Amino acid sequence: MRRFARSRNLTAAALVALAFGGFTASPALAHAPVTPTTPPGTTYAPVNIVHTERVQAGPYGVTIGFSVWPVHAMQSMDFSFIPDGGIQGKSGQLHVDGPNMPADERVQPLARHPRKRGVWGLDTTALPSPGQWRFGFVIDGPQGRGEGSLATPFTALQQPGPPLALSWSITTIPLLFLVGFIAVAWRRMRPGSAMEPLTA
Amino acid sequence: MDHSMANRPAFALPTADKAIDQGVTRPWLPAALVTLGTLSSLFGISWDVQWHIDVGPDTFFTLPHLVLYAGSAIAGLTSLAVVLMTTARQRAGRLIDPLVGGRHVRVLGGAFAAPVGYLVSGTGAAMFLLTGLWDMWWHTLYGFDATLSSPPHVSLFLSITVTMAGSVIVYGAAREQRWGRIGMIIAMPVMVAFSMITLAPVKDLPGVVNPQTIGSAFLSLMLLITAAACLRRPGGALAIGLVLAAMQGVLWVYSPWAAHVYAGFVGLPLRDYVEPVPAFPSKLPMFLVLAAASVELVLWRARSRRWPMRWAPLAAGALGGAVVAVCAPLQDLVMTGHGGFDMPPLVATTIGSAAFGVLAGFLGWRFGTMMRGTTATPNTAASTTRPLIEGI
Numbered sequence: 077m078r079r080f081a082r083s084r085n086l087t088a089a090a091l092v093a094l095a096f097g098g099f100t101a102s103p104a105l106a107h108a109p110v111t112p113t114t115p116p117g118t119t120y121a122p123v124n125i126v127h128t129e130r131v132q133a134g135p136y137g138v139t140i141g142f143s144v145w146p147v148h149a150m151q152s153m154d155f156s157f158i159p160d161g162g163i164q165g166k167s168g169q170l171h172v173d174g175p176n177m178p179a180d181e182r183v184q185p186l187a188r189h190p191r192k193r194g195v196w197g198l199d200t201t202a203l204p205s206p207g208q209w210r211f212g213f214v215i216d217g218p219q220g221r222g223e224g225s226l227a228t229p230f231t232a233l234q235q236p237g238p239p240l241a242l243s244w245s246i247t248t249i250p251l252l253f254l255v256g257f258i259a260v261a262w263r264r265m266r267p268g269s270a271m272e273p274l275t276a
Numbered sequence: 277m278d279h280s281m282a283n284r285p286a287f288a289l290p291t292a293d294k295a296i297d298q299g300v301t302r303p304w305l306p307a308a309l310v311t312l313g314t315l316s317s318l319f320g321i322s323w324d325v326q327w328h329i330d331v332g333p334d335t336f337f338t339l340p341h342l343v344l345y346a347g348s349a350i351a352g353l354t355s356l357a358v359v360l361m362t363t364a365r366q367r368a369g370r371l372i373d374p375l376v377g378g379r380h381v382r383v384l385g386g387a388f389a390a391p392v393g394y395l396v397s398g399t400g401a402a403m404f405l406l407t408g409l410w411d412m413w414w415h416t417l418y419g420f421d422a423t424l425s426s427p428p429h430v431s432l433f434l435s436i437t438v439t440m441a442g443s444v445i446v447y448g449a450a451r452e453q454r455w456g457r458i459g460m461i462i463a464m465p466v467m468v469a470f471s472m473i474t475l476a477p478v479k480d481l482p483g484v485v486n487p488q489t490i491g492s493a494f495l496s497l498m499l500l501i502t503a504a505a506c507l508r509r510p511g512g513a514l515a516i517g518l519v520l521a522a523m524q525g526v527l528w529v530y531s532p533w534a535a536h537v538y539a540g541f542v543g544l545p546l547r548d549y550v551e552p553v554p555a556f557p558s559k560l561p562m563f564l565v566l567a568a569a570s571v572e573l574v575l576w577r578a579r580s581r582r583w584p585m586r587w588a589p590l591a592a593g594a595l596g597g598a599v600v601a602v603c604a605p606l607q608d609l610v611m612t613g614h615g616g617f618d619m620p621p622l623v624a625t626t627i628g629s630a631a632f633g634v635l636a637g638f639l640g641w642r643f644g645t646m647m648r649g650t651t652a653t654p655n656t657a658a659s660t661t662r663p664l665i666e667g668i
Contacts, residue, residue, distance in 0.1 A: 144419075150426075152419035187548035190332040199332045200420050237417045243427035246410070250403045250434035254441060257396060258643070265649045267642035271586045274508065274579040 123154045123192040123199075129230065133168075133213040134222020136160065140211055141197075149206040150235040156189060157196040159215065163188070170196070171212035171225065174232070176205040186213070203232045303376045304455040306358045310397050310443045311459060313351030314466050317436045320344030321473060322527050322556040325424070326535040329555050330546055335420065336412060339538055345408065351439045352401025355394040363389045375456075378449035378650030392650055393449055397442025404435035425477040433474045440467040448506045448647030457507060464503045465520035469527075471495045472559045485625045486604065492561050493600035493629035497593045498636035498643070500564075500571055505589070505644020510576065517568025520560070527557040553611045562610065563603035567596035589641035590634045597633020601626040 127145035131138045141156035159166055168186045189197025203209055209232050212225030237243070320343035327340050362380055365372055366389040372380050377391025390398075411428035423429070443463045450456025475491040504513040531554045539546060561567070571592040578588035605622060608614075 150418055152423075185549055190545065190547055193545065202418070202423060235418075237414075240427070247427040247431040247434070250400065250407070250431060250438050253399060253403070254396075254434075254438050258646075261646050261649075262642070265646050267645040267649070270645050271584065271641075273582040273585060274575065274588075 123156060123189060123197070125156060129226060131211065131213060131224050131226055133215050133224035135219040136166070136213075136215045136217060136222045136224075138213055138215070138224075140226070141195075147203065147209075147230065147232045148234065148236050149204065149232045150202050152200045152202040154189065154191075155198040155201060155211075156192060157186065157211075157213070159196075159217075162194070163196055166215055166217035168213055168215035168217075170198075171214070172209070173212065173225075174203060174205070174209035174229075175207040178204075186215075206232050206234050208232075303373070303450065304453075304459070306354050306376075306394070307443070307446045307450065307455070307459055309354040310351045310394075310439070310446060311463050311466070313347045313349070313354065313401075314436070314440050314443050314463065314470075316343055316347030316350060317439070318347075318466050318470050318523075319527070319530065320347055321433075321436075321470070322531045322554075323534045323538075325473075325556045326531040326554055327538065330532065330535050330550050331539045331544055332547060336415065340534075348401045348404040348436060348439060351397050351443070352405070355398030355401060355442065358394040359383075359388055359390040359398060362391055362394075363387075365389075374651045375450050375453065377446045378647075391446075391449075393442050393444075393446035395442070396445055397439045400435050400438030400440070400442055403438065404432060407431045407435050424473065430474065430477060433470070437467065437471060437474060440470060443467075444502075445647055445650060448644075449650045451507055451648070452651075457509075457512075460503055460507060461512070461515045461519050464499055464516050465523055468496050468499045468516070468520055468564070469523055469560050471499070472561075473556065475559075484621050485628045486601075486621060488559075489601050489604045489625050490628045490632055492559075492604075493567075493597040494632035494636050496561055496564055496600065497567065497571070497596045497633050498640040500568055500596065501589050501593055501637050501640030502643040502647070504571060504575060504592075505641045506647040507644075508648075510579070511572065513568045513571040513575070514565070517565035521562075521565050524557050524560045524562065527560075528554055531555070531557060558607075558611055561600050561603070562607040564600065566603060567599040570595045570599050585641065589637035591637070593633035593635070593637025593640065594630040595633070597629035597631075597636065598626050600633075601629035 123141075124143045125141035127142040129140045129142075131140060137160040139156075139158040139160075141154075141158060143154040143156075144151065147153065157170065163186075170184050170186050172182055172184075186196040189195055190199050208229040210226045210229040213223065215222045320340055324338070324340035324344060327338065358377060362372055362376070366380070372389065372391075374380070374391070377393035377395075380389045380391045381395060382388070383390045383395065407428055411432060414426060414428045418426070440463065444460065444467055447456050447459035447463050451460065472492060472495070475488050475495070478487045478491055481487045500513045500516055503516055536546065574588060574592035574595060577583065578585065578592075602622070604625070605618075
């Protein structure tokens with residue numbers, strides 16, 4: 077039965093690829109690490125923890141794991157939230173507080189990390205701006221509800237790489253091409269001189 | 277100084293009494309291939325966005341990325357082939373048919389002769405591939421972030437938009453052919469749909485108005501009116517609105533299905549909290565068909581009353597923009613089952629959308645007129661005192 081399900085998944089995936097991309101024999105696919113024989117563990121990066129912080133949320137102790145330390149703004153990383161005794165029988169909310177954090181992401185349910193299902197976490201997440209950041213938790217579990225947040229906020233350093241102004245300037249090159257092309261065509265064709273009424 | 281098109285030496289215009297041998301026996305074929313590429317880009321991005329939201333992990337070599345990149349590769353290689361064939365025809369001293377991608381222009385000091393539509397689509401594809409290298413470098417520095425609005429991502433989206441603009445110009449040049457009109461009502465909705473993703477960086481702008489709704493109104497109305505001005509046939513804008521609605525429906529089903537099937541294929545679980553509403557399709561204006569009908573209504577009145585076209589497209593853009601803004605909260609209500617009509621921001625956003633709709637009408641009508649100019653005959657282009665383009 078499991079084999080059948082696997083086969084059905086493969087067929088469906090092949091259909092997806094054939095429908096909108098499988099028509100090209102790209103060498104990129106030949107080197108793709110995603111193959112039916114490659115276990116997911118080797119396909120995607122493991123969730124490392126190189127630094128930890130502790131939070132006491134009522135009766136629940138939580139270890140926050142950082143995959144990168146120190147943290148830089150805009151640099152994506154994994155956060156693990158590991159309650160003492162595991163996540164079984166517990167649920168709750170994560171509160172993220174920091175500069176320029178989008179309002180709709182400040183409070184979110186605690187969800188299992190997609191690549192480390194035994195703990196809660198945020199995967200490939202980047203903090204938008206440098207500054208002081210704080211995680212807080214509201215946890216419901218066998219010992220009732222507990223709330224708490226980092227006693228001392230951690231610091232996100234300046235973003236790596238070139239200044240953002242330079243990066244955004246490079247971003248506009250395709251737009252400048254299109255605007256330049258339209259400007260040249262406009263100058264040659266003078267479309268404003270062809271405003272005659274429509275005919276029935 | 278006369279800037280009329282007939283005086284541009286870069287253009288080779290055919291005459292009616294000479295047979296034209298372009299070398300492209302099926303001119304619809306390269307146009308269809310470029311459209312296939314742009315469709316691949318559209319479906320690839322919708323799949324990729326859904327993958328990030330519902331599943332999560334990312335590498336450079338995923339199937340959604342492959343589909344996205346294959347789209348620009350198909351469009352770029354097709355455009356290159358047409359440019360090389362056109363260059364060969366020109367060097368052989370043959371006339372070049374402007375129905376194949378529009379009139380040709382000299383590129384790199386005359387080394388190449390490129391039909392203007394394929395020049396634009398090919399340039400967009402080339403910029404996409406260069407930007408892809410930049411994106412790879414960016415990921416080595418910042419990690420595999422899943423943010424849509426990083427500088428290289430926005431540049432990738434703009435490059436694809438340039439390719440889509442080229443595809444639209446190609447069909448605009450062939451608007452007198454049945455395949456050209458059919459192509460236009462497919463290529464333009466693809467561009468309208470894709471343009472919504474370029475609005476991602478504006479969503480967090482502060483203010484009482486909704487900048488994403490205003491941007492959506494501006495881009496969609498400008499493109500609708502561009503097509504209407506190019507085709508100049510009743511029902512053109514409405515057909516585009518209907519095709520866009522159909523595309524939205526297909527993407528609505530396809531995007532989560534493809535993401536979930538692919539997750540099963542590579543053995544990855546879905547996230548704990550998966551939204552029932554697909555991410556990218558829900559950003560497309562669901563009621564654009566009503567705005568398109570508004571544009572049709574204004575153009576119908578303009579046609580029957582002989583209204584001057586200096587302001588009729590502006591009125592069409594304002595009305596259509598207001599319709600998009602008023603329908604935006606309705607779209608939220610339909611999708612999520614909650615939300616409402618919060619009057620101060622709704623009124624401000626509607627006024628803003630109508631104002632940008634005026635600009636969209638101004639620009640769109642002129643862009644469509646310019647597209648008609650890509651196949652102007654010497655008679656229509658010879659004098660600046662005559663209308664540049666004859667209406668149908």
